[in-house]
Amino acid sequence: MTFLTDLKARFAREHVTLALDDIQALILRSRPEPYVGVHAMLHVDEAEGGRALLLRMAEHVPSAAGWTDDRDAWMGVAISFQGLKALGVPESSLASFPLPFQQGMAGRAEQLRDVGGNASEHWDEAFQPGTCHVALTIYARDEAALKVALDQAMGELERSSGVTLVGQHAFGADADAKNPFGFRDSISQPFVAGSGVEPLAGQERSIAAGEFILGENSETGKPVAMPEPPELGRNGSFVVLRKYESKVGAFNDYIRSQAGDEAAEELLGAKMVGRWRSGAPLTLAPERDDPALGADPARNNGFDFSKDPRGLMCPHAAHMRRLNPRDSQLTIMTDVNIHRIIRRSSTFGPKWNRSLSAKDDKGERGIFFIFISARAYDTIEFFQQEWINRGNFIDLAEERDPVVGLQEPPGTFTMPQVPVRKRVDGVGTFNQLRGGEYLFMPSLGALRWIGGAGWR
Amino acid sequence: MTDHHPDPRLADETMLEKIRRQVDAVAHDAPHLAKIALEAMVRKHNPDLKGTASSAGRVGKQSGNVSELTAIAPLKAGGAERLRRIFDLTNGNMDGAQRVSTLHDMRFVFFDDDTRILFATTYDGDWDSYINDFATKIPELMDLLFANIEGWPGIDSPAVKDFIAGHQIDAAGWFVANPQVTVVDTRRFQRMDKALAIFLDQMAANPPQHEATRQALDTLSQALAQPEGVDY
Numbered sequence: 001m002t003f004l005t006d007l008k009a010r011f012a013r014e015h016v017t018l019a020l021d022d023i024q025a026l027i028l029r030s031r032p033e034p035y036v037g038v039h040a041m042l043h044v045d046e047a048e049g050g051r052a053l054l055l056r057m058a059e060h061v062p063s064a065a066g067w068t069d070d071r072d073a074w075m076g077v078a079i080s081f082q083g084l085k086a087l088g089v090p091e092s093s094l095a096s097f098p099l100p101f102q103q104g105m106a107g108r109a110e111q112l113r114d115v116g117g118n119a120s121e122h123w124d125e126a127f128q129p130g131t132c133h134v135a136l137t138i139y140a141r142d143e144a145a146l147k148v149a150l151d152q153a154m155g156e157l158e159r160s161s162g163v164t165l166v167g168q169h170a171f172g173a174d175a176d177a178k179n180p181f182g183f184r185d186s187i188s189q190p191f192v193a194g195s196g197v198e199p200l201a202g203q204e205r206s207i208a209a210g211e212f213i214l215g216e217n218s219e220t221g222k223p224v225a226m227p228e229p230p231e232l233g234r235n236g237s238f239v240v241l242r243k244y245e246s247k248v249g250a251f252n253d254y255i256r257s258q259a260g261d262e263a264a265e266e267l268l269g270a271k272m273v274g275r276w277r278s279g280a281p282l283t284l285a286p287e288r289d290d291p292a293l294g295a296d297p298a299r300n301n302g303f304d305f306s307k308d309p310r311g312l313m314c315p316h317a318a319h320m321r322r323l324n325p326r327d328s329q330l331t332i333m334t335d336v337n338i339h340r341i342i343r344r345s346s347t348f349g350p351k352w353n354r355s356l357s358a359k360d361d362k363g364e365r366g367i368f369f370i371f372i373s374a375r376a377y378d379t380i381e382f383f384q385q386e387w388i389n390r391g392n393f394i395d396l397a398e399e400r401d402p403v404v405g406l407q408e409p410p411g412t413f414t415m416p417q418v419p420v421r422k423r424v425d426g427v428g429t430f431n432q433l434r435g436g437e438y439l440f441m442p443s444l445g446a447l448r449w450i451g452g453a454g455w456r
Numbered sequence: 457m458t459d460h461h462p463d464p465r466l467a468d469e470t471m472l473e474k475i476r477r478q479v480d481a482v483a484h485d486a487p488h489l490a491k492i493a494l495e496a497m498v499r500k501h502n503p504d505l506k507g508t509a510s511s512a513g514r515v516g517k518q519s520g521n522v523s524e525l526t527a528i529a530p531l532k533a534g535g536a537e538r539l540r541r542i543f544d545l546t547n548g549n550m551d552g553a554q555r556v557s558t559l560h561d562m563r564f565v566f567f568d569d570d571t572r573i574l575f576a577t578t579y580d581g582d583w584d585s586y587i588n589d590f591a592t593k594i595p596e597l598m599d600l601l602f603a604n605i606e607g608w609p610g611i612d613s614p615a616v617k618d619f620i621a622g623h624q625i626d627a628a629g630w631f632v633a634n635p636q637v638t639v640v641d642t643r644r645f646q647r648m649d650k651a652l653a654i655f656l657d658q659m660a661a662n663p664p665q666h667e668a669t670r671q672a673l674d675t676l677s678q679a680l681a682q683p684e685g686v687d688y
Contacts, residue, residue, distance in 0.1 A: 099618075111582065219592050225614030331640040332557045335592040378588055385585055392521070392580065392640050 017194035026076030036172035047088035049162025055451030073140035073149035078439035083133030096228040118433035126167025127435025180246035182352030184279030235443035238376035242436035249361030274320025319403040341371035520635025535604030536570035
């Protein structure tokens with residue numbers, strides 16, 4: 001049973017409190033397994049043409065009504081601050097967006113710690129500041145379904161005027177849903193209260209809808225900041241998009257250099273990630289991989305860290321534990337429920353293979369780290385500052401995330417063990433930032449409001 | 457992380473040279489002794505210059521891992537009195553603030569006949585990293601402390617960050633003794649100190665026989681046994 005069919009079986013209409021028919025399907029709907037898709041980045045040269053295109057594109061964006069149903073392909077549309085400006089959205093609305101969103105991802109380099117090799121001067125053309133105005137994402141269950149949806153979208157683009165395609169990127173993974181490093185990813189997805197699917201016993205509790213859907217009550221009991229007017233903000237969300245080039249050869253070389261045999265390599269890799277390649281979490285499979293567990297959506301996320309307070313099974317510094325500490329004791333007062341994200345990452349490039357080394361890595365593998373949250377801009381800055389590029393919150397001072405951290409020598413990773421912890425040095429920056437942007441994912445009503453210049 | 461330079465020593469050198477030039481300029485007409493004193497101050501600070509030039513995100517200064525926030529705001533009528541009562545009741549010891557564990561200190565000063573407040577704090581990291589967490593974890597304490605300030609929108613208001621930033625004033629000068637050490641680090645060092653003393657007691661009572669272990673223990677003792685002056 002895949003993640004999507006599992007959710008389909010559990011969807012109950014009587015639990016729905018959200019305006020599903022106004023919310024873009026992509027927000028609630030996970031990637032299919034296997035998945036293929038395309039990200040396309042558009043630049044709006046002329047407001048009227050851009051709005052006309054948006055209006056027609058909106059017809060091809062499915063709503064979240066029936067979000068657990070079978071579907072061949074689906075498209076999502078999101079817009080950057082510069083994009084909203086280029087589309088002619090009035091100043092009063094623009095000024096109502098949160099400051100980080102207004103400044104854009106490149107403008108937030110200091111808060112995001114996007115410096116050195118991750119600085120925007122090294123980014124792709126499509127993500128140079130002010131370039132990516134509208135981002136289209138299409139997910140499909142196979143190449144044939146993708147072609148139909150893509151032809152439709154590109155047909156609309158060809159019929160439009162004043163809009164330029166500035167970047168297009170295909171992605172996909174087979175039924176294992178493995179990331180460039182050969183690990184199944186996007187496993188931990190929050191349950192959105194009021195969406196119609198409730199967590200099972202042993203799974204994490206659902207999160208207030210306002211953490212993901214603008215206008216709904218968040219974990220504070222009130223909605224988070226929402227752009228004005230409500231026709232624009234309500235039922236929308238924010239998206240963080242970060243394109244990484246994955247240094248798979250360097251990662252392989254590193255674990256090879258630290259391990260004596262293949263089993264030791266697998267263990268070190270799992271300790272760094274927090275899960276085995278199959279997706280099986282270390283807390284449920286501390287000794288060796290358990291592919292049946294990793295593939296079972298009813299079990300592969302059904303755990304907490306109550307039996308592992310010392311990190312003997314899953315190190316505190318493991319990527320997965322850092323970015324979702326669950327019930328871990330943290331050094332700093334933190335509300336883990338306001339830092340949850342809906343993961344929509346997409347892997348590109350050839351499949352992982354063990355023998356790949358840095359010297360023959362052509363830099364063709366990578367991942368679009370994409371997530372959705374009503375406070376996505378705050379969440380990513382918090383992640384980058386506190387949970388990724390620091391160790392203070394887990395009593396590890398300057399230690400950084402061994403998978404997505406921007407590393408500096410000595411590049412330490414700490415693994416608690418009995419009787420004494422083990423430390424390895426030399427962890428490198430295994431994911432190099434190649435671009436990114438803060439995006440607003442409007443409701444279907446808001447897409448039509450912008451497209452039809454509803455402010456007039 | 458706040459170190460934006462690939463090699464902090466290089467950054468320090470250039471910064472030191474820059475400061476030297478400024479010292480030369482300032483001290484042009486000053487007595488020779490004052491110039492030496494100024495230079496000595498700069499030289500002694502060198503190892504801790506790491507990160508002193510950066511900002512704490514939006515406003516405020518940052519030195520290493522530590523940041524400062526200074527804000528001046530008008531108080532509501534009777535606000536100073538209400539706050540004094542809270543401080544007297546708690547004896548300045550605010551539970552909740554303790555649990556935050558990024559706060560080194562907080563200072564509340566009333567002035568202009570109790571019509572205005574100066575709030576100053578030293579904390580770890582960027583100024584707004586944990587504001588969202590305070591809003592769900594200790595909203596009552598935050599609102600209790602700040603509701604007496606004119607225009608306070610409430611800690612759970614989306615406008616709260618803009619409100620705080622609007623009242624903040626960058627410190628012109630600011631000195632941090634331990635810019636690399638967070639509150640969390642300090643607590644760990646205290647725990648380590650006690651645990652290490654117990655461990656050393658056990659080793660003294662029962663010295664290890666294994667040569668490599670003896671050597672490791674000797675290296676540890678050398679690092680701990682000699683008093684060292686605090687060098688800024």
